[in-house]
Amino acid sequence: MSECLCHQRGCIQLIIGPMFSGKTTELFRLATRHTLAGRSVAIIKYRHDIRYDSTQACTHDHRKMEAFLAENIEEIYETIKNYNVIGIDEGQFV
Numbered sequence: 001m002s003e004c005l006c007h008q009r010g011c012i013q014l015i016i017g018p019m020f021s022g023k024t025t026e027l028f029r030l031a032t033r034h035t036l037a038g039r040s041v042a043i044i045k046y047r048h049d050i051r052y053d054s055t056q057a058c059t060h061d062h063r064k065m066e067a068f069l070a071e072n073i074e075e076i077y078e079t080i081k082n083y084n085v086i087g088i089d090e091g092q093f094v
Contacts, residue, residue: 024059027087031065037085043067044076046093057089070094 013030015023018055031041045057050057057067070076073094080086088094 020060024057024089025061025063027089028057028059028065031085031087034085036089040082041085041087042080042083044070044073044080044086044088044094046090047071049090051085 015026015030027043028086031043034041043057043065046073047069052060052062053064055067055069056064058064067089068076068079071094073080073088
């Protein structure tokens with residue numbers, strides 16, 4: 001169950017689960033919903049995660065979404081700071 005209590009200042013939503021449980025798919029679903037609602041969305045991908053694609057975030061079933069590449073958030077902060085929604089794929093690395 002996903003509940004976001006973020007009507008004023010924002011919130012953090014964690015998508016957790018074991019490998020192959022659909023975490024990136026859920027991230028893409030949420031990003032698409034926010035985009036359809038007129039919000040600007042930035043997806044961040046760990047720079048060294050090149051399993052399926054070296055430049056885009058990618059699910060195990062090869063669905064892709066444009067992403068900013070980073071080793072840590074600081075290096076792209078100026079690029080993403082004005083987005084309404086920021087999604088991080090494989091956040092343990094970034």
